[in-house]
Amino acid sequence: MPKVYNWQIGREMNYWYEQNRPKRQASAVFDTNKCIACQTCTAACKTTWTSGKGQEYMYWNNVETKPWGSYPMGWDAKVLEALGPQRWVKKGERYIYEGKTIFEAAPTTERVLGYLPNDLDYAYPNRGEDETDQPLIQEKFYLRLPHDLWFFYLPRICNHCTYPACLASCPRMAIYKRNEDGIVLIDQERCRAYRECVQACPYKKVFYNHVTRISEKCVMCYPAVEKGIWPRCMRTCIGKIRMFGFLNTPDKADPENPLDFLVHIRKVALPLLPQLGLEPNIYYIPPIHVSNNRFLHMLFGPYALQALESYKKAMNGEDMELVGALLLNVSTDRIMTKFKVLEGKEVVGYTENGHEAVRIPIKEPTIVRPFFDEGLKVYRHNIT
Amino acid sequence: MSEKELQKKKERKKLSLPIFIALAAVASISLTFFIKRLQEKPKVKPEADIIAAKVEKVPFNDPFSPLWEKVPSYSIPLTQQATVKPMKFTTPKDPLKVKAVHDGEWIAFLLEWNDTSPDIHTIKTKEFRDACAVLLTNYPAPPEAWFMGTKDYPATILHWKADWQMDIDEGFQDLEKAFPNLSIDMYPPMKEAIVRGKPPPTKDLPEEARAWMVGWKSGNPLSLPDKKSPVEKLIGIGPGSLTPLPTQDASGKGIWKVGVWRVVLSKKMKGSDSKEGEINLLSEKMYSVAFTLWSGHEGDRGSRKNPSMLKTLYIE
Numbered sequence: 001m002p003k004v005y006n007w008q009i010g011r012e013m014n015y016w017y018e019q020n021r022p023k024r025q026a027s028a029v030f031d032t033n034k035c036i037a038c039q040t041c042t043a044a045c046k047t048t049w050t051s052g053k054g055q056e057y058m059y060w061n062n063v064e065t066k067p068w069g070s071y072p073m074g075w076d077a078k079v080l081e082a083l084g085p086q087r088w089v090k091k092g093e094r095y096i097y098e099g100k101t102i103f104e105a106a107p108t109t110e111r112v113l114g115y116l117p118n119d120l121d122y123a124y125p126n127r128g129e130d131e132t133d134q135p136l137i138q139e140k141f142y143l144r145l146p147h148d149l150w151f152f153y154l155p156r157i158c159n160h161c162t163y164p165a166c167l168a169s170c171p172r173m174a175i176y177k178r179n180e181d182g183i184v185l186i187d188q189e190r191c192r193a194y195r196e197c198v199q200a201c202p203y204k205k206v207f208y209n210h211v212t213r214i215s216e217k218c219v220m221c222y223p224a225v226e227k228g229i230w231p232r233c234m235r236t237c238i239g240k241i242r243m244f245g246f247l248n249t250p251d252k253a254d255p256e257n258p259l260d261f262l263v264h265i266r267k268v269a270l271p272l273l274p275q276l277g278l279e280p281n282i283y284y285i286p287p288i289h290v291s292n293n294r295f296l297h298m299l300f301g302p303y304a305l306q307a308l309e310s311y312k313k314a315m316n317g318e319d320m321e322l323v324g325a326l327l328l329n330v331s332t333d334r335i336m337t338k339f340k341v342l343e344g345k346e347v348v349g350y351t352e353n354g355h356e357a358v359r360i361p362i363k364e365p366t367i368v369r370p371f372f373d374e375g376l377k378v379y380r381h382n383i384t
Numbered sequence: 385m386s387e388k389e390l391q392k393k394k395e396r397k398k399l400s401l402p403i404f405i406a407l408a409a410v411a412s413i414s415l416t417f418f419i420k421r422l423q424e425k426p427k428v429k430p431e432a433d434i435i436a437a438k439v440e441k442v443p444f445n446d447p448f449s450p451l452w453e454k455v456p457s458y459s460i461p462l463t464q465q466a467t468v469k470p471m472k473f474t475t476p477k478d479p480l481k482v483k484a485v486h487d488g489e490w491i492a493f494l495l496e497w498n499d500t501s502p503d504i505h506t507i508k509t510k511e512f513r514d515a516c517a518v519l520l521t522n523y524p525a526p527p528e529a530w531f532m533g534t535k536d537y538p539a540t541i542l543h544w545k546a547d548w549q550m551d552i553d554e555g556f557q558d559l560e561k562a563f564p565n566l567s568i569d570m571y572p573p574m575k576e577a578i579v580r581g582k583p584p585p586t587k588d589l590p591e592e593a594r595a596w597m598v599g600w601k602s603g604n605p606l607s608l609p610d611k612k613s614p615v616e617k618l619i620g621i622g623p624g625s626l627t628p629l630p631t632q633d634a635s636g637k638g639i640w641k642v643g644v645w646r647v648v649l650s651k652k653m654k655g656s657d658s659k660e661g662e663i664n665l666l667s668e669k670m671y672s673v674a675f676t677l678w679s680g681h682e683g684d685r686g687s688r689k690n691p692s693m694l695k696t697l698y699i700e
Binding site: 195 | 468469471472473506507508509510547558559562563566568572583593594596598600602603606609623624626686687
C-alpha cells in the first residue's frame with residue numbers, strides 16, 4: 001500500500017491510494033461547549049437531503065450525547081474496540097501515534113477495518129441523550145448518578161476526510177474526493193450497492209438507501225459551497241457553534257484564515273478520533289467541563305488539554321483574537337477566507353473576493369436607560 | 385485333373401487380373417482421399433469445457449424446460465476470490481452445474497447450485513442477494529481477462545440477481561416489505577399528510593418526490609423500481625470497471641426449489657451493443673467463459689464471490 005502523510009497522527013501511514021490532497025479542503029469547527037442539542041442542524045439537513053422514501057432512518061447530521069449516546073448505536077465503541085491499543089508517544093512538542101490506523105489494522109482479506117451496523121443500531125438516534133448507562137442509585141435522601149456528573153453534545157456530519165475510508169473501500173471507485181473543495185461524494189450512477197463504504201466508514205456516515213438500494217452520504221451542501229454559501233446544517237445553527245471555511249495543512253497555515261487560526265495557530269479545535277487515520281476535516285473544541293481527561297484524550301487525541309487551555313484563555317478575555325475568531329461562528333452564511341480583529345473592538349470577516357462579509361463588535365455595547373421614562377411617564381421593566 | 389477343371393482354372397486366372405487392378409485402383413483412390421483429408425483442417429468438434437448445443441428454440445426464460453434434460457451438464461468447480469480486495473476465502477462445497485444451448489439467435493446458460501437459504505432481498509443494510517453471472521470473452525483469452533476482462537478482451541457479463549427476480553415476479557419489493565410497521569407523516573413535496581401513516585408504493589410517488597431518490601432520478605439500474613429483466617448485461621475491462629450496457633436485452637429467470645437455485649441467463653448471439661464492446665457469438669466457434677456465484681447470507685457482493693476459472697465454450 002502507498003505511504004501518505006497524516007499530520008494529525010504525526011507520521012506516515014498506509015493508505016489505499018497515493019497522497020492527493022485537494023486544491024483546498026472544505027472544513028468546519030464545532031464548539032461543543034455551545035451546543036445545546038436542539039437538533040436544528042439535524043432537521044435542516046433532514047428536510048433538505050433525506051426526506052425521501054428509503055431515507056427515513058438516515059441522519060447525515062446528528063447530535064448525540066456523550067459519553068452514552070451514539071448513532072448508530074455504539075459506533076465509536078465498536079470501532080475503537082476492534083482497533084486495539086491506541087498509544088500516542090510524545091516526541092519533543094509533538095505527539096506521534098504509534099498504534100495502528102484502520103487501514104493498517106485491516107484483516108488480510110479487507111482494505112479497511114470496519115463493520116456493518118444492524119438496522120436496529122439506527123433505530124434509536126436519540127438514545128443516550130441526557131441518560132445514564134445504568135439506573136440511578138437510590139441514596140437515603142436522594143438519587144445519585146452512577147457516574148461523574150458530566151456529559152456533552154457531539155454534533156456529527158461526514159468528516160470529508162483527507163484519507164476517506166469509504167473511498168478506499170469502494171472496489172468500483174464510485175466515491176471521489178473533489179479537487180476543488182475536498183468534498184467526498186458517491187457517484188449515484190456508478191454505485192453498485194456493495195456497502196463496502198458503509199462498512200468501512202468508522203464514523204458510520206455512509207448510509208444505505210432502502211428503496212433506491214444504493215449508498216448515500218452527506219454532500220456538504222456542495223451546491224451552496226460552490227456559490228460561497230455555508231452548508232445548511234452550519235448556517236441554521238441557533239447555538240452558533242459552527243464555523244465553516246477552508247483549511248490548509250499545518251505547514252501552509254494562514255493566520256488570517258479563521259479555520260487555520262482555530263485549528264493550526266491557536267490549536268483550539270481538534271479532529272474526532274484522529275487515531276483512526278482518516279485525517280477528518282471536522283474539528284471540535286473539546287468541552288471544558290468534562291472531568292475525565294482520558295475520555296477527551298480518546299475522543300479528540302492527545303492535544304485535548306492543550307486545546308482547553310487555549311479556549312479558557314479566550315473565555316477569560318486573555319486572547320481577544322481568539323474571541324474574535326470564535327465570534328464569527330454562524331455570523332453570516334457567506335464563506336469567509338480571511339478575518340481581522342480591529343483594535344480589539346471589532347472582528348471583520350472577508351469573503352474570498354475580499355468583500356466584507358460581516359463585522360461584529362467584540363463586546364456588545366450596552367446602553368443603560370433610565371428606570372423612569374420621562375416622555376411616556378412610565379417605569380421600565382428592562383433598562384439595558 | 386479333368387478338362388473341365390483345367391478350363392475353370394484358366395477362367396479364374398483370366399478374372400484375377402482385372403479384380404486385382406480394380407482393387408488397386410480403389411486402394412489408390414482411398415489413399416489419395418485419406419492423404420487429402422489429412423491435409424485438410426479437421427472438422428471434428430474441438431475439445432471444449434462446455435459445448436453449447438444447437439437446439440430449435442432456446443428456453444431463455446424457463447429453467448425447468450424439458451429441453452434442458454436433453455443437453456449435457458458440465459460440472460464447474462468454483463474457487464475463492466483471493467486476487468482483489470475485499471476477498472473471499474471460502475468456497476462452496478459443490479461445483480456449479482452448467483448447461484448451454486443456442487438456436488443461432490439466442491444463447492442461454494442454465495446454472496444450478498445448492499443453496500439451503502435463498503437470499504432474495506436487498507432492502508436492509510445487511511441484506512445481500514444471491515446472484516450468479518456468466519462472463520464471455522473472445523478465445524483464447526489471456527489469464528488476466530478472468531478479472532472482469534481487459535481492454536483488448538472486454539468481458540460481456542450477464543448478471544442475474546435474486547432481488548431483481550423478486551421485483552419482477554412479485555412486484556417491487558418496497559420498504560414496507562422489510563419494515564411492515566413503518567409509519568410516516570409525509571414525503572415532501574407532497575402537501576398532504578399520508579393517510580394512517582402508510583406510505584404510498586414507491587412506483588406511485590409523484591415525480592417531484594423522486595428528487596430525494598437520487599439513484600432512481602439518475603437512472604441507476606439498481607434503483608429503478610420497474611425492472612424489465614432479472615439479468616443485467618454489463619461490460620468490463622478490468623476490476624472495478626463494470627458498466628451496464630445501453631441496450632438491456634438480456635433475459636432469464638431464476639427459481640429456487642427445495643434447496644436448489646436453477647437460473648437461466650440468456651443473450652442475443654449478435655451483440656446489440658457491439659460498438660461498446662459486447663461480444664458477438666458465432667456458431668462453430670470457441671469462446672472463453674467463466675461463471676460466478678454470490679451467496680447472500682455469506683455477505684457476498686462485488687468482489688466477495690466464488691468465480692470459476694476461465695473455461696472454453698464451443699458453440700455448435
